[in-house]
Amino acid sequence: MASSRSLHWSRWSRWFPTSGLGTRPGKLRLPVFDRKTGVSLVTFAGIPRLIGKLELPTLRSQAELGNERKLELPALRSQAELGNERNQRNEQKPRRPGMLAVLALTSLLTGCFKLGPDFAAPDLKVPEAWLDRDNALLKRGDIRAWWKLFDDPALNNVVDAAYRQNLGLQAAAVRIMEARAQLGIARGNFFPQKQQLGVDLSHNQLSGNMPNLEGYDRVYTAFQSGFDAVWEVDIWGRFRRGIESADAQLQASLLDYDDILVSLTAEAAAGYAQIRTFQQRLTLARENRDIQQNSLRIAEAQFRNHISTELDVQQAKALLYATRALVANLEAGLRQSTNALCVLLGLAPDHLTALLGDGTTIPAADAAVTVGIPVEVVRHRPDVRREEFKAAAQSAMIGIAQAELWPRFSLQGSIGLVSGSTNGVDAFDILGMHALAAKVGPTVTWPILQYGRLKNNVRVQDARFQELLIGYQGAVLTALREVEDARIGFLKAQEQVAELKTSVNAARRAVDIALAQYRDGVEDYTRVLNSQQFLLQQQDRLSGSQGDAARNLIAMYKALGGGWEIREGKAVVPAEVRQTMEARTDWGEMLER
Incomplete structure (x- = not known):
């Protein structure tokens, strides 16, 4: 451990009746009284001994003591005389700075210094515009509730359910409460750090093997009570930097909640689009299965009538059962996608089946997509701003380190009642003015031999800060890449959908022409088989492309950082979770925000 050198100055009053014996502050333990002589001994670590040279008084009778006390009594004086005497004494005494002066000096010193760097967000190096900025499908607009642009009530219900019931989002909300409590702790450290009220009553017996003066009891009762306070003055800004760090961590936790909300709304919408895609592909596969079943019956009839060969029948069967296998595969994919959305x-x-309803249409928004300029996107994304606040929190840690x-300056004080006796402690002994003990004074501690540990801790905190700055720059680049990826994915998916629609119609x-010619005996079944296979393939590709277009559009809005605004004006902790936490712990009004 690092060694420290401490300087203490204290002002003591009324510690014990024997405080004039030269005792040192902080070393006094318990008094031991002699019933015969009236002398009070001071014990150090349980060993009684006299402080300095103490002359024991000779034994005198009670009458002699009474006469002595009578001789010491002053003559009776009026209140006016007493008041004048007090005024004269006050004029002669040098004035001492009171507690108000000490507090004023403390407040002045507290605002003097604040070590460490003041955080400033790095300059954003982003392009002025996106690639393909002149594309007619891109425009600027509002992205706060982007899922409503699809005009799909079932999708709106899914996103709302995800916001209300997702467990990961609830855990992020609780982390915000934790960060708020941590900020409260950091603010509390700025004020007196130790405030302790204590009471101690003990019956003590010294060992017979320990030395003791003749006539002094080894058995005594001691009582101590008092209030202690220590206030470390924040001269170097250690506590203020701690508040800055905790506040930045709170903002980072709130932005982490928003980032989870952005991802949650996007994942819920993408899961919904995936389910609708599977449903549409499954519907088309079943329709083709029925068409191929009818084609098989035609081929079998042609074979029975000796119009065609068995080859046509076997080819029809092969295509039919391949489509049936595709139906089974799509049914499994639909169930798995549904289960994934249920967990989300x-x-x-x-319950999800009732929420989705009977529709099977893949969601599709307007052709034009809402896109802002790059700087707006970066500033709007919660994950980028979260990295900025994490760096700000770490910047304050450098100042703390x-x-x-540097030295720590503290004000410490205590006041209480101390009493002890071999005959027990009564109320008069405890509450009498002679039992009052108090001290107040400053303390300075300065780590001298710390062997480079503290300096290296500063370097550790600085390295972590630089790492977070690099992470912030990486988050900006990642945001730009995600937007560009989603943009090009959406634009090309739109082109693909348009081309595949034409292909499916053809x-x-x-298929209709090939079936008609086969019935008329003009063409063989190979032409029918090829046309049906191609139709199924193109229909499935079209459904997949429509689903890709929807998911790329959703990814676009996620990359733009839209969706977290759904929580505005609402408490982040759900009512059910809030009630559970309030029943267990007093959270005050913290959970209501």
């Missing part, structure tokens, strides 16, 4: 929403599967290199017409 915190719902049972049967630097303050450890494939459907080709």
